[in-house]
Every structure is written in structure tokens, then in C-alpha cells.
Amino acid sequence: GENVEQHPSTLSVQEGDSAVIKCTYSDSASNYFPWYKQELGKRPQLIIDIRSNVGEKKDQRIAVTLNKTAKHFSLHITETQPEDSAVYFCAALASGGSYIPTFGRGTSLIVHP
């Protein structure tokens, strides 16, 4: 089955800095890679995703990059703000096969004002 590794487990930055979270996956059949944000005490919610036919996707201050050859993908947050503080999960799934994602263990991002 799929195995998703996520690093780092904790990331502490100053407001305005950039943050990068990295994930690797094992199953070459995976072709859809979403990122979920979970604020304290809340449910995870999708913030951005990328498909295997795209190398990069941006949405305002967040971007995701994908390297299919190396089987890794990353979340980039620029100009971080205190409200970006949350746990971020990456995931991988094979769209067209099983639609059940495998999640990474999560990264706790702390943005200091």
C-alpha cells in the first residue's frame, strides 16, 4: 500500500517568513496530492491540491510543487501570518483507483508574531 512520509513534524517561523513542508510517497500509482489544514480543535479542511500532470500550483500565498520522478511534493507558504498556525497534513491517492487518501503524520506550524 501507499506510504506517505512528512517532514518536519514541527516548524516554527517568524511572521513574514516563508515555511516549507515536504512529503514523499511510495506508490507510483498515486496521482492526486491534497494538503489539509487543521486549526486547533477543528476539523481538517482542504487548502490546495495538485495532480500528477502538473508541476506547480499556486493560490495566493500558498503553493504546492510536485516531483513525480523523485516521488515528493512540498507545500510552500510565503509571508506567513499568525493565522497560518495550524497542523498541516499532506496526502496521496490514486484517483481512478482507490479514492481513499493516505495521510502523512502532520506538521505543526507555529508562526510567531
Added chain:
Amino acid sequence: NAGVTQTPKFQVLKTGQSMTLQCAQDMNHEYMSWYRQDPGMGLRLIHYSVGAGITDQGEVPNGYNVSRSTTEDFPLRLLSAAPSQTSVYFCASSEAGTGQETQYFGPGTRLLVL
């Protein structure tokens, strides 16, 4: 739409007790899943269903049962609660199909087993 709902929000059980965590969705989604979230362990899949009458095991199914008699409901049963089942449980639903993979999570149930 209420989305995905879960009850109860919080529950305390004694070791050996049984209970059912309820999950319902009103989006007519085919796929439903149960995850448990423990510190440092991420979201681990317990059981999932790809449609009414069809269920399958995930990564950590031991000690849990599920059934899917309707599209809307996907209850999770703890047969004999153990302290190791202390966790936050999330139910999620999604459609099946490329472009429809977003998981919609419920608000979670926090379970404490003494």
C-alpha cells in the same frame, strides 16, 4: 446542507464498555471513512465504505466494526473499549471520481477510555 455530522462530541467510557459513534452526511457521497487522530500519528484509517452495503478495513481496524446500510450513515462501533482507543475520531466523506476527491470531515468525537 449540514455536511458531515458526528455525535457525540465527547464521550468517556470505562474499559470493556461498548458504544457507537454516529456519522451522517447529506451530500449523497459514495465514499465514507473513519479516521483516528493521535498526537504525532496523523490521521490513520480505521474502516471505509465505497457505497451502501460495502465496507473494508483500513490501517488500524482491530477493535472496531462498521456497517453501511444507507448512503447517509456510517456508524463506528467499539466492541469492548480499551484505553488504547482513547483518541479523536473523524468521519469523512467524498465523491468518487476524478476532480471529486476532496475529503469532507466531520467535527470529530473525542473519546476517553478509562
